[in-house]
Amino acid sequence: MSDLRELYQEVILDHNKRPQNFRTLESANRTAEGYNPLCGDQITVYLLVEDQVIKEVAFQGSGCAISKASASMMTTVVKGKTAADAERLFKTFHRMVTADPDTASDPEAIGKLAAFAGVREFPVRVKCATLPWHTLHAALEGKAHIASTE
Amino acid sequence: MRAVTEMAASTTLPAAGTMFDVERIRKDFPVLRQLVHGKPLVYLDNAATSQKPKAVVETMERYYLTGNSNVHRGIHLLSERATEAFEGARAKAARFFNVGDVREIVFVRGATEGINLVAHSFAGPRLAAGDEVLISEMEHHSNIVPWQIVCRQTGALLRVVPINDDGELRVDEYERLLSPKTRLVSITHVSNALGTINPVKQLIEMAHERGVPVLIDGAQAAPHLPVDVQALDCDFYVCSGHKLFGPTGIGVVFGKARHLEAMPPYQGGGDMILSVTFEKTIYNEAPLKFEAGTPHIAGAIGLGAAIDYLGSIGLDRIAAYESDLLVYATDAISTIPGIRIIGTAKEKASILSFVLDDVHAHDIGTILDQEGIAIRTGHHCAQPVLQRFGVPATARVSIAFYNTRDEVDALVKAIYRATELFG
Numbered sequence: 001m002s003d004l005r006e007l008y009q010e011v012i013l014d015h016n017k018r019p020q021n022f023r024t025l026e027s028a029n030r031t032a033e034g035y036n037p038l039c040g041d042q043i044t045v046y047l048l049v050e051d052q053v054i055k056e057v058a059f060q061g062s063g064c065a066i067s068k069a070s071a072s073m074m075t076t077v078v079k080g081k082t083a084a085d086a087e088r089l090f091k092t093f094h095r096m097v098t099a100d101p102d103t104a105s106d107p108e109a110i111g112k113l114a115a116f117a118g119v120r121e122f123p124v125r126v127k128c129a130t131l132p133w134h135t136l137h138a139a140l141e142g143k144a145h146i147a148s149t150e
Numbered sequence: 151m152r153a154v155t156e157m158a159a160s161t162t163l164p165a166a167g168t169m170f171d172v173e174r175i176r177k178d179f180p181v182l183r184q185l186v187h188g189k190p191l192v193y194l195d196n197a198a199t200s201q202k203p204k205a206v207v208e209t210m211e212r213y214y215l216t217g218n219s220n221v222h223r224g225i226h227l228l229s230e231r232a233t234e235a236f237e238g239a240r241a242k243a244a245r246f247f248n249v250g251d252v253r254e255i256v257f258v259r260g261a262t263e264g265i266n267l268v269a270h271s272f273a274g275p276r277l278a279a280g281d282e283v284l285i286s287e288m289e290h291h292s293n294i295v296p297w298q299i300v301c302r303q304t305g306a307l308l309r310v311v312p313i314n315d316d317g318e319l320r321v322d323e324y325e326r327l328l329s330p331k332t333r334l335v336s337i338t339h340v341s342n343a344l345g346t347i348n349p350v351k352q353l354i355e356m357a358h359e360r361g362v363p364v365l366i367d368g369a370q371a372a373p374h375l376p377v378d379v380q381a382l383d384c385d386f387y388v389c390s391g392h393k394l395f396g397p398t399g400i401g402v403v404f405g406k407a408r409h410l411e412a413m414p415p416y417q418g419g420g421d422m423i424l425s426v427t428f429e430k431t432i433y434n435e436a437p438l439k440f441e442a443g444t445p446h447i448a449g450a451i452g453l454g455a456a457i458d459y460l461g462s463i464g465l466d467r468i469a470a471y472e473s474d475l476l477v478y479a480t481d482a483i484s485t486i487p488g489i490r491i492i493g494t495a496k497e498k499a500s501i502l503s504f505v506l507d508d509v510h511a512h513d514i515g516t517i518l519d520q521e522g523i524a525i526r527t528g529h530h531c532a533q534p535v536l537q538r539f540g541v542p543a544t545a546r547v548s549i550a551f552y553n554t555r556d557e558v559d560a561l562v563k564a565i566y567r568a569t570e571l572f573g
Binding site for chain 2: 003004007008013016017038039040041042062063064065066068122124125128
């Protein structure tokens, strides 16, 4: 049970139950769909990007608690950031959920996303946590179509 | 759920004298005796692949350690023995499915390759633009995609028989869709996502009345039910060895002799020819015509050992034991608040798919794994049927004859734990 609590932190369970920005975004000028063919998780990320700044962000889709909470928390942290900062945060996040704990990155930069550090103990769930970020990346790159975590 | 319970009531349990000794059977499966995350392994992912009894592993080991040789070509003793064992396995498979003529058994890599063989060599040459191939809404991707490929090549159309809310095939719709344009029916015997047992004998009869040949995908049926291809009168029956307690990489296609004789080869190479010159090649007879290259000899021999093992228990007894356990599991799981069972057909085998209101299937899978319980979560390579039920993923429990009521109890406890964690 203790390992499970590491994975399913309270903040993750909360975001799963009451996801933030879980809606479509009429004003979006960048949209991408992400899909994990292995498990069928599906997410659409909507962005309103002006002057390289993410002014608005929302998501829709279906997935497990990890992917839903990750998407929800991602929208709360990237709103107001520049595209470049959001991409840097994706890299930091990705390192945190895949890397050896000793080499894990800078707690300052990661902030509340640190709740997902437990995912690295569950390798098959890493893709759940990163799917929203891959999809955000695809939207920022202007790839409207399916982003896969493969 | 009532439907399932009723099925149980009509199931005869083994007589007291032939009581099913599951603890003794479990000793034949060394893999079951291990801890996963510190808990005894509860293996409930048998529809993905089943575990192998010692007899299978030892038979294959013995072949590699003392008998390894190529088949159908050597004049030397080891080759003769290997050929005998390989062809002996074919005879065992023939008996297992009550096939009349051993030459009607073709070795392939598995059910998927079997369906591809039939699609390519049987359906392909017979299909023309506007013809139809009939499948069902509950098929595994392996019984959808090969037909899409051959339909695209020939201009034929793929027609899909719908299912009802319990996950049963709509036989009335099947009858309506069987048209003068139908050239082939390909239907699963048991659904891998729902557990539904289709009334295949009736479906075959209805197709044959219209002169339409039928392939039955037996990947999920063969490990759980006695199958008699002569009684069914199917034209083709395919199954995978690894779901039948045998090794991976081996499977069989039963095909009626007259079909196999008329079909062109599937792949070219050694073993499938009688003579080759650059001007002209004469193909071997079925089944070797369809077995190009050195086959999976050890796999076939291992599958033969698995069939012997199943024979020593008896498919009738296995079916009765599993049916009882499935009802026990269904009743136990049904008590969990917020659970919805996907697939509530009257006739079911082995499989219990479900979703929970507040816990996604992947999260259930992770939580159960921490308790040592292995199940499958996701779309089970049957996305259309999950779409039919409006769910992107389910948690799937699939039982085998070595599973126990204690294991079901552990499963139910772990699911409760998941609901508490997410409560």
